[in-house]
Amino acid sequence: MRRFNPKWFKEYESWLEYSIEKDAAYCLYCYLLRQDVGMQSGGDSFVTKGFNSWNKKEKLDLHVGGVNSAHNQALKNGENLMKQNQHIQSAFVKQSNQDKIEYWTQLNAIVDCIRFLLYRGLAFRGHDKSNVSSDKENFLELLQFLADHNDVINEVLQKTPKNSS
Numbered sequence: 001m002r003r004f005n006p007k008w009f010k011e012y013e014s015w016l017e018y019s020i021e022k023d024a025a026y027c028l029y030c031y032l033l034r035q036d037v038g039m040q041s042g043g044d045s046f047v048t049k050g051f052n053s054w055n056k057k058e059k060l061d062l063h064v065g066g067v068n069s070a071h072n073q074a075l076k077n078g079e080n081l082m083k084q085n086q087h088i089q090s091a092f093v094k095q096s097n098q099d100k101i102e103y104w105t106q107l108n109a110i111v112d113c114i115r116f117l118l119y120r121g122l123a124f125r126g127h128d129k130s131n132v133s134s135d136k137e138n139f140l141e142l143l144q145f146l147a148d149h150n151d152v153i154n155e156v157l158q159k160t161p162k163n164s165s
Helices: 028-033 040-045 058-064 070-082 088-094 097-120 140-150 151-159
Strands: 016-019 022-025
Touching: 016 028, 022 028, 022 040, 028 070, 040 058, 058 070, 097 140, 097 151, 140 151
Parallel strands: none
Antiparallel strands: 016 022
16 A cells, blocks of 8 residues: 555544655644654654654554653643633633632732832832741731731731742
């Protein structure tokens, strides 16, 4: 056999693509989503050069490889990309209204502190950020000042994870 067999589309329907112009077959998922794995599973033959060894159909199965092959990793990445419930917008929708309000409260307090320091040309950082320091960095001092004078900001900042550094 010296040409592409259209019956292969049924056998490899989830990934096989054929270019009439180049008379070569390609792997859609590896072309779009593959990680650099060198010559594993045919290397570039299913990605850039195209596969055209029509008498060696076994190379198609070899390309698919085992469960953790580069092809199957690219296939899984493609399937994950198409899942609506994993989309970033879904993550935002799942947040409760209270979480959103707290996020915006924290963000507004931080932006207000940044504006204040920038407007006055003050440094953001100090030399000693420890809890026992009487002179922490300006940004943290100002944020704490806002929290001390606003119960809502204080409540939100108490729930916020602290920077570990």
